[in-house]
Amino acid sequence: MTVSHRPTPAASGAALLVAAVATATLASGLGQRLAILGTLVGVGLLVASGRPSPVSLPPGLLTAAGSAVVVASVGWVFTAVPTLGARYELLPGLAGLLLLGLGVRPVRQRFARRFVSAGLAALLVGVALAGIFERAGPIQLLVATAGAVVAWDLAEHGISLGEQLRTDAETRAVELVHGAATAAYGAVLVAVALVLYEHGATGLSLGTLLLLLVAAVTLLALLYR
Secondary structure (H helix, E strand, O other): OOOOOOOOHHHHHHHHHHHHHHHHHOOOOHHHHHHHHHHHHHHHHHHHHOOOOOOOOOOOHHHHHHHHHHHHHHHHHHHHOOOHHHHHHHHHHHHHHHHHHHHHOOOOHHHHHHHHHHHHHHHHHHHHHHHHOOOOOHHHHHHHHHHHHHHHHHHHHHHHHHHHOOOOOOOHHHHHHHHHHHHHHHHHHHHHHHHHHHHOOOOOOHHHHHHHHHHHHHHHHHHHO
């Protein structure tokens, strides 16, 4: 019996997509969105290069293509995004997307969770910079924060399933239920945090609400696992 320790493909793809959407939530222009899209495509190719392909391709082709697309997307940031603030807030998000992809590929199995955790940290740095430079409103910041944690949880769940089950195991239903539960909980917390912020009844700052949101979604993810 052949056992694969690769993270499950459905959770891996969903994690990358959610991370890209979370980063795009903070984007303020077409140049930023194109850089995010290009990075997502490049990272997707890198992840695909670590999995069996039904089509016979030269070794390293997908890896080289994915790497080239990622580098081109990062280079695009410096040519199409005019202001330093917009670049500084975008680059951590792109780095987070890349690190998340390296975790669900994974480059090294024992480093998979470390890459995913580093990806979450980079995504949250991007959220923090967007708040510092005041390029995103409360709704965008809250949604991006919840999205980053949900992406991390999906990746972690995919890694756990990949470690426990055979490579041909059917896990999509489990992944769907897990992802939907985490996303729904995150959405409720975003709504509650936004109501508290808008009404100001608690006297909490937006930064405090963001931290509470991260803690609450992370706690749910750990308990649900």
